[in-house]
Amino acid sequence: MNGSGPGTAPALDRIAIVGAGLIGCSVGLALRTAGVADVALEDSDAARLRLAGDLGAGRPVEAGERGFDVVIIAVPPAATAKVLFELMNRDLGLIYSDVASIKTSPQREAESYGVDLARFVGGHPVAGRERGGPAAARGDLFLGRPWVLCPTAETAPDALATMRSVAERCGAVPVVIDAEAHDRAMALVSHAPQALASVLAAELGRADEATAGLAGSGLRDLTRIADSDPALWSQIAAGNAGPIADVLESVAGRLQTVAAALRAPEPGAATEFGELVADGNAGRARLPGKHGARPTTYAVLPVVIADEPGILARLLTDAGAAGINVEDLSLEHSPGAPVGLCELVVRPDQAEPLAAVLEERGWTVHPPSAPVSGR
Amino acid sequence: MNGSGPGTAPALDRIAIVGAGLIGCSVGLALRTAGVADVALEDSDAARLRLAGDLGAGRPVEAGERGFDVVIIAVPPAATAKVLFELMNRDLGLIYSDVASIKTSPQREAESYGVDLARFVGGHPVAGRERGGPAAARGDLFLGRPWVLCPTAETAPDALATMRSVAERCGAVPVVIDAEAHDRAMALVSHAPQALASVLAAELGRADEATAGLAGSGLRDLTRIADSDPALWSQIAAGNAGPIADVLESVAGRLQTVAAALRAPEPGAATEFGELVADGNAGRARLPGKHGARPTTYAVLPVVIADEPGILARLLTDAGAAGINVEDLSLEHSPGAPVGLCELVVRPDQAEPLAAVLEERGWTVHPPSAPVSGR
Numbered sequence: 001m002n003g004s005g006p007g008t009a010p011a012l013d014r015i016a017i018v019g020a021g022l023i024g025c026s027v028g029l030a031l032r033t034a035g036v037a038d039v040a041l042e043d044s045d046a047a048r049l050r051l052a053g054d055l056g057a058g059r060p061v062e063a064g065e066r067g068f069d070v071v072i073i074a075v076p077p078a079a080t081a082k083v084l085f086e087l088m089n090r091d092l093g094l095i096y097s098d099v100a101s102i103k104t105s106p107q108r109e110a111e112s113y114g115v116d117l118a119r120f121v122g123g124h125p126v127a128g129r130e131r132g133g134p135a136a137a138r139g140d141l142f143l144g145r146p147w148v149l150c151p152t153a154e155t156a157p158d159a160l161a162t163m164r165s166v167a168e169r170c171g172a173v174p175v176v177i178d179a180e181a182h183d184r185a186m187a188l189v190s191h192a193p194q195a196l197a198s199v200l201a202a203e204l205g206r207a208d209e210a211t212a213g214l215a216g217s218g219l220r221d222l223t224r225i226a227d228s229d230p231a232l233w234s235q236i237a238a239g240n241a242g243p244i245a246d247v248l249e250s251v252a253g254r255l256q257t258v259a260a261a262l263r264a265p266e267p268g269a270a271t272e273f274g275e276l277v278a279d280g281n282a283g284r285a286r287l288p289g290k291h292g293a294r295p296t297t298y299a300v301l302p303v304v305i306a307d308e309p310g311i312l313a314r315l316l317t318d319a320g321a322a323g324i325n326v327e328d329l330s331l332e333h334s335p336g337a338p339v340g341l342c343e344l345v346v347r348p349d350q351a352e353p354l355a356a357v358l359e360e361r362g363w364t365v366h367p368p369s370a371p372v373s374g375r
Numbered sequence: 376m377n378g379s380g381p382g383t384a385p386a387l388d389r390i391a392i393v394g395a396g397l398i399g400c401s402v403g404l405a406l407r408t409a410g411v412a413d414v415a416l417e418d419s420d421a422a423r424l425r426l427a428g429d430l431g432a433g434r435p436v437e438a439g440e441r442g443f444d445v446v447i448i449a450v451p452p453a454a455t456a457k458v459l460f461e462l463m464n465r466d467l468g469l470i471y472s473d474v475a476s477i478k479t480s481p482q483r484e485a486e487s488y489g490v491d492l493a494r495f496v497g498g499h500p501v502a503g504r505e506r507g508g509p510a511a512a513r514g515d516l517f518l519g520r521p522w523v524l525c526p527t528a529e530t531a532p533d534a535l536a537t538m539r540s541v542a543e544r545c546g547a548v549p550v551v552i553d554a555e556a557h558d559r560a561m562a563l564v565s566h567a568p569q570a571l572a573s574v575l576a577a578e579l580g581r582a583d584e585a586t587a588g589l590a591g592s593g594l595r596d597l598t599r600i601a602d603s604d605p606a607l608w609s610q611i612a613a614g615n616a617g618p619i620a621d622v623l624e625s626v627a628g629r630l631q632t633v634a635a636a637l638r639a640p641e642p643g644a645a646t647e648f649g650e651l652v653a654d655g656n657a658g659r660a661r662l663p664g665k666h667g668a669r670p671t672t673y674a675v676l677p678v679v680i681a682d683e684p685g686i687l688a689r690l691l692t693d694a695g696a697a698g699i700n701v702e703d704l705s706l707e708h709s710p711g712a713p714v715g716l717c718e719l720v721v722r723p724d725q726a727e728p729l730a731a732v733l734e735e736r737g738w739t740v741h742p743p744s745a746p747v748s749g750r
Contacts, residue, residue, distance in 0.1 A: 204564070218565065287579070320688050324684075331703050
C-alpha cells in the first residue's frame with residue numbers, strides 16, 4: 001500500500017500497464033495526457049509494444065523493475081488471474097487492477113491462486129471499439145464512460161481510492177458495484193447483444209446473393225459487432241455463462257411467441273409484432289442520453305436553409321441571440337438541391353420562442369415536431 | 376398506356392406522388408434533381424404537403440388533375456391497394472407503382488379490387504431511415520440502392536420499362552424479382568432484424584437504471600431501428616407473416632442452442648458461443664460492401680468543444696470564415712463530461728485546410744479520419 005491516508009490524493013506517479021492492446025494502450029494515452037509522470041507498458045509482443053510506445057502510450061517496463069504505484073492488467077479475460085498472480089510474485093506494483101469485461105470468474109480464479117486480495121480491485125472501463133490493437137487506441141476512449149470497480153470484501157480502502165483516481169484521471173466516471181451485478185448487467189447490455197448480432201449475421205450467411213444484396217444500412221449497423229473475435233467471445237461466454245443464458249432464453253422465448261402469433265390463422269395476430277416494437281421503443285428510451293442523465297425529451301424545430309457556406313453559423317448566431325441553447329442539430333441536405341433542412345433540437349418550452357425569433361429574422365421555420373428522446 | 380414502343384424512352388414529364396412521407400418526398404426530390412419537369416405531390420396532411428413543397432419535392436396535385444405519366448403510391452403498406460384502386464378510378468395517371476416493403480399481400484389485395492393490373496408494377500425502393508416524414512427526406516436516398524420491381528403476369532412491358540426508368544432517374548438500381556422472392560428476402564434482411572432489435576431494446580426496458588447506464592455505442596447501434604413505428608410494423612408483419620416467422624424460429628432455435636450449451640456443466644461448452652460469433656463473421660462478410668452503393672466519401676474532422684451555449688455557432692463561424700462548406704456534423708457528448716466532440720464532415724481535400732484554420736483559432740482539433748462513406 002502507498003500509505004496515503006483518507007483525504008490525501010493517492011500517489012499516481014508510476015503506473016505500469018500489462019498488455020498493450022486497444023484498452024491498455026488507450027489507458028496509457030489517457031494517463032499520459034492527464035500528466036502522470038511515468039507510464040510503462042509491458043507486452044509479450046514486441047511489435048505491439050513498440051507501436052504503443054511510438055504512439056505515446058508509455059515506455060517499456062525494464063527488466064527487474066518493481067514497485068509501481070498501480071499495475072493495470074489489460075490482457076484477455078481468461079489470462080487475467082494468472083497474470084495477476086505472476087505480477088504479484090514479481091512484486092511489480094503496490095495496487096493491481098484489470099480491465100476484463102467479466103468480473104466474477106477472474107476474481108474467483110485469483111482467489112484460487114491465493115493472491116493478496118487486499119491489493120486487488122477488479123475493474124472494467126466500459127468502452128471499446130470494433131477495432132482492436134494499439135493502432136485503434138484513443139486517449140479519449142474513456143471520456144465520460146463508466147469505469148466499473150468491483151472491490152472484494154478484502155480490498156483495502158486505499159486500493160479502491162487509488163483506482164477511483166486512475167479512472168478519473170482517464171476522464172471516466174468510477175462506478176462501484178459488486179462483481180455479480182456487473183456481470184448480470186453486462187450480459188444484458190453487451191454479451192447477449194453480441195450473440196444476437198452474430199446469430200443475425202449467421203442467418204445472412206445462408207442467404208443467396210440476391211437476398212444479401214438487398215441488405216441496407218440498418219442491417220449493417222445491427223451486425224457491426226458481428227465482426228468481433230470468436231476466441232475473445234468464447235472466453236467471455238465461458239466466464240459469464242449463467243447470466244448470458246438467462247438473457248438469451250428470454251429473448252428466444254419472446255421471438256418464439258411472436259413467431260407463433262404470426263403462424264396463427266386469426267387476423268390481427270401480427271399485433272404481437274407491433275407490441276414488441278412498442279416495447280422496444282420504450283426500452284430504447286432507457287439508453288443513457290446526454291451527460292449520462294436519463295434522456296430528456298426535446299423538441300425538433302425544422303428550419304429551411306440555403307446551401308451556402310456560413311449559413312449554419314448565421315442560423316445558430318440568431319438562435320443564440322434569442323438566448324436559447326441548441327442541444328443538438330442535424331443537417332439534411334440533398335446533393336444538388338439548393339436548400340437543405342436544419343433541425344434544431346431544443347427544450348420543448350423553447351421551441352415556440354425560438355421559432356418566433358427565427359421567423360422574425362427571416363428564416364423559413366416549420367412547426368416543431370412532437371418532443372423526441374435525446375440520444 | 377403511354378403508347379411508346381420498345382426502344383423509345385418512356386415519357387416521364389409528369390409524375391404524381393401520393394403520400395409525402397420520407398419515401399414519397401425523397402422520390403420527389405430525386406426526380407426533380409434528375410430534371411423531371413413536373414412532380415406533383417398529394418397528401419391528406421396539409422402541413423406535410425407544405426413542408427415537402429418548401430423542400431423542393433414538388434408542387435401539390437390540383438383538384439381534378441389527371442393523366443400523369445406515372446403515379447407512385449407512397450402510403451403505408453396496408454393502405455396501398457385501396458389507394459391504388461381509388462386513384463385508378465380518379466384516372467390520376469397512366470402507370471401506377473408503389474413503394475411498400477411487402478409485395479405479395481398488396482398485390483393480392485389489388486387483384487381483389489379488380490384494378491387494371493396491366494398498368495400496375497409493384498415497387499420497393501430498398502432504402503430508408505429510422506426517422507419518417509418529409510423532414511427526413513433526401514434526394515440521394517436511393518443512390519446505388521436496389522429498387523425492386525415485381526411485375527405481375529399481366530403487367531404490360533411498357534409499364535415495367537417506365538418504372539425501370541423512374542428507378543434509374545432516382546439513381547437506384549432496378550432489380551426485377553417476383554413478389555414472393557422479394558418478401559422472403561426482406562423477412563431475412565429487414566423484417567426479422569427489426570424484431571431482433573426490438574426484442575433487445577425491450578429487454579433493456581426491464582433493466583434497472585444502473586444497468587442501462589452501462590450501455591455503450593454498440594448497443595445503441597444495435598437497437599437504433601428499435602425506434603421504429605409499431606403501427607407500420609404491425610402492417611408489415613401481417614403482410615409477410617410466414618417468411619418472418621421462418622426466420623424468427625431459426626434465430627430463436629440457435630439462441631436456445633447457445634443458451635443450452637452455456638447451461639451445460641462441461642467446460643468448453645462456451646465454444647458454441649464462439650462458433651456462433653465465427654459464423655457471424657462469415658455471414659457479415661456477405662453484406663454488400665461500399666462498392667454496392669456509390670456514396671461520396673467524406674473526411675471527418677473531430678473537434679473538442681465545451682458544452683456551452685453558442686459554442687457550435689462559433690465553431691461553424693470559424694469554419695465558414697475558412698470558406699469551407701460543412702456537409703454534415705455530429706455531436707458526441709460524453710455523459711458527465713464538460714466537453715464533447717463535434718465531428719465535422721467535409722470533402723476530403725478540405726479536411727487539412729479546415730484543421731489548420733481551426734487550430735490557428737484555438738480549437739482542439741484531432742487528426743481527420745480516413746474518408747468514410749456518405750450516409
